[in-house]
Amino acid sequence: MNNDFILKNVSYRALYMWRRNVDVSLVTWKTNVLPPLLEPVLYILAFGIGLGAYVQQINYAGRAYSYIAFMAPGMVAVGIMFHSTFDTMYGAFVRLRYQKTFEAIITTPLSAEDILAGEILSGATKGVFAGAAILLIVTLFGLASYPSSLVILPLSVLAGLMFASFGLLFAALAPYIDNLNLPVFLFINPMFLFSGTFFPLDGMPAWVRLAANLLPLTHLVNITRAATFNRLTPALLWDLLYMLVLTAAIACLSIRKMKARLIK
Amino acid sequence: MLMQPVIKVTDLRKNYGGLRAVDGIDFEIGRGECFGLLGPNGAGKTTTVKMLTCALPLSGGDITVEGMSVNKDPRGIKYILGVCPQEVNLDPDFSVLKNLIVYSRYFDIPYDEAKKRAEELISRFHLHDKLDRPIEDLSGGLKKRLLMARALINKPKVLILDEPTTGLDPQSRRQIWEEVRGMKNNGLTTLLTTHYIEEAELLCDRLVIVDAGKIVEQGTPKQLIDKHLAGKGNLEDVFLKLTGKHLRDE
Numbered sequence: 465m466n467n468d469f470i471l472k473n474v475s476y477r478a479l480y481m482w483r484r485n486v487d488v489s490l491v492t493w494k495t496n497v498l499p500p501l502l503e504p505v506l507y508i509l510a511f512g513i514g515l516g517a518y519v520q521q522i523n524y525a526g527r528a529y530s531y532i533a534f535m536a537p538g539m540v541a542v543g544i545m546f547h548s549t550f551d552t553m554y555g556a557f558v559r560l561r562y563q564k565t566f567e568a569i570i571t572t573p574l575s576a577e578d579i580l581a582g583e584i585l586s587g588a589t590k591g592v593f594a595g596a597a598i599l600l601i602v603t604l605f606g607l608a609s610y611p612s613s614l615v616i617l618p619l620s621v622l623a624g625l626m627f628a629s630f631g632l633l634f635a636a637l638a639p640y641i642d643n644l645n646l647p648v649f650l651f652i653n654p655m656f657l658f659s660g661t662f663f664p665l666d667g668m669p670a671w672v673r674l675a676a677n678l679l680p681l682t683h684l685v686n687i688t689r690a691a692t693f694n695r696l697t698p699a700l701l702w703d704l705l706y707m708l709v710l711t712a713a714i715a716c717l718s719i720r721k722m723k724a725r726l727i728k
Numbered sequence: 729m730l731m732q733p734v735i736k737v738t739d740l741r742k743n744y745g746g747l748r749a750v751d752g753i754d755f756e757i758g759r760g761e762c763f764g765l766l767g768p769n770g771a772g773k774t775t776t777v778k779m780l781t782c783a784l785p786l787s788g789g790d791i792t793v794e795g796m797s798v799n800k801d802p803r804g805i806k807y808i809l810g811v812c813p814q815e816v817n818l819d820p821d822f823s824v825l826k827n828l829i830v831y832s833r834y835f836d837i838p839y840d841e842a843k844k845r846a847e848e849l850i851s852r853f854h855l856h857d858k859l860d861r862p863i864e865d866l867s868g869g870l871k872k873r874l875l876m877a878r879a880l881i882n883k884p885k886v887l888i889l890d891e892p893t894t895g896l897d898p899q900s901r902r903q904i905w906e907e908v909r910g911m912k913n914n915g916l917t918t919l920l921t922t923h924y925i926e927e928a929e930l931l932c933d934r935l936v937i938v939d940a941g942k943i944v945e946q947g948t949p950k951q952l953i954d955k956h957l958a959g960k961g962n963l964e965d966v967f968l969k970l971t972g973k974h975l976r977d978e
Contacts, residue, residue, distance in 0.1 A: 477834070488821040491822075565817070567817050568818070570782075572831070572835060573835060575803065727785060728784065
C-alpha cells in the first residue's frame, strides 16, 4: 500500500475507471461533441478569414503558406491540450473533493494508482476525440494533406496522456478549486499563445524561442504542422522524444501527488 | 481467542502528527458474528474502519481478513468486503441502477450478472420506484438503502457498516436494522460502528467500546450491563459510565 512503484500498482482495473468516466461523457454526449466541432469553425472565421485578410502569407521552412493553413494545425494541437487538461484538472478535482468518487472506489479492488491512471486515460480520450474532430473540420476546409496528417491520430494519444497528466497534477496541487485559475493563467494560456500556434517562432527573440521550446505544446504543434503540410522530417523525432519523456515524468508525478491527497 | 477469526486486529495504530487517533486496538471477529465498535464522536471508529477497508495506511500493527493482511494483500481483502460508508459517496453522475452496475464492474462482475444482482438488490431494498432517478432525487433514507445495496453487490464475506443509521428517521432506521438482522441470520460476518447504543444492543453479538483511540471495555451487551450496572440499566448507561459525560469534539 505504501509502495512507491506506481507501475506495480497499476492493473487492468484502470480501464474500469476509464469506462466510468467515458460512461459519464456518453450521458452528456451532445454537449461533449459540439464544442470540439464548432470551436475550430469559429477560429477559422475569426483568425483565418478575419485576420488572414491582413496577413497574406506566412513562411514555413522555406515555403509560403496562407495564414489559415498555417494556423489550422495549431488549432488541432490546442484542442487536444484544452480538452485533456481541463478534463482531469476540473473533473478529477470535483471527483476528489465534491463527489467523493475516488473515496467510494478506493474500497473496491481498484488501487489508488488504478483510479488515477484511469483518470489520465479518460482525459486523454477526450483529447484524442477533440483532436480528431478538429482535424475533420480542418480537412473539410481543405487545410490538411493526406496521408501524412494521419500521424496526428496516434500522436494525439501521446499528447492527450501528456496534457491529462498535467491536469491531474494541477488538481492534486490545488487546495481549492479557484486555485486552478493559476495554472490556466500561468501555463495553459501562455502555451496557447506562444507555442507557434498563431505565428511562427522564427522571428521571435532568442529567449522567447528558448522558453517556447520548453513548453510541451510547442513540440506537439511542430509535429502537427509538419503533418498537415506533408513536411515530416526525422528532426521531429526530438519533439516526439521530448513529449515521451515529459509524459512519463508528469504522469508518475501527478499520480504520486494525487495519491498522497487521496490516502492520508 | 476465537478458533478461526474472520477479522483479526492486532495492536492497530494510526498517528496524525502527534495525535494518536487509534492507539493500540486489538479485537477478533468470528464467522457469522455481528461485532460492534462503539464510541463517542472522534473515538477512532471511522479511522479503524478506513484502515480495515484499505483506504488508509496503518501507522502500526496489523489487520487480517480471512488470513490476508491489509499491509500485503489489500486487493484480496477488498474483493471480499462490502463497505457501507458513513458519508454518502454514491456516484452522482449516474442513476440508481447505473450506480450498482458501474460499481459491480470494479469487482470484475460481468454485465449480465451485475444487472441481475442489481435488480435483485433494488427490489430487496425497495428502490424500484427510483430505478432511473439521479442520486440527488433520493431522500437520506433512500441513499443509505442504496449504499447498503451497493455494499452487497459483490456478495461480500464481510460487511462493514460505518454508522449505517446516522441521520435517519425511525422508519428507515428500523428497516436497516431488519436488513442487518436478516443478513446476520444468513451467516454474514458484520462489523458495525455506531454511537446509537440501542442499535448496538439490538444487533451486536459482541462489542468493544472505544474512547480516545483505545478499547475501554468489551463483551456481549449483557455482560457489560451485568458487570458495570449489576444488571440494572441499559447499555447506554454503561457507555456513559465508561466514556464520561463531557461533550466531544467532532
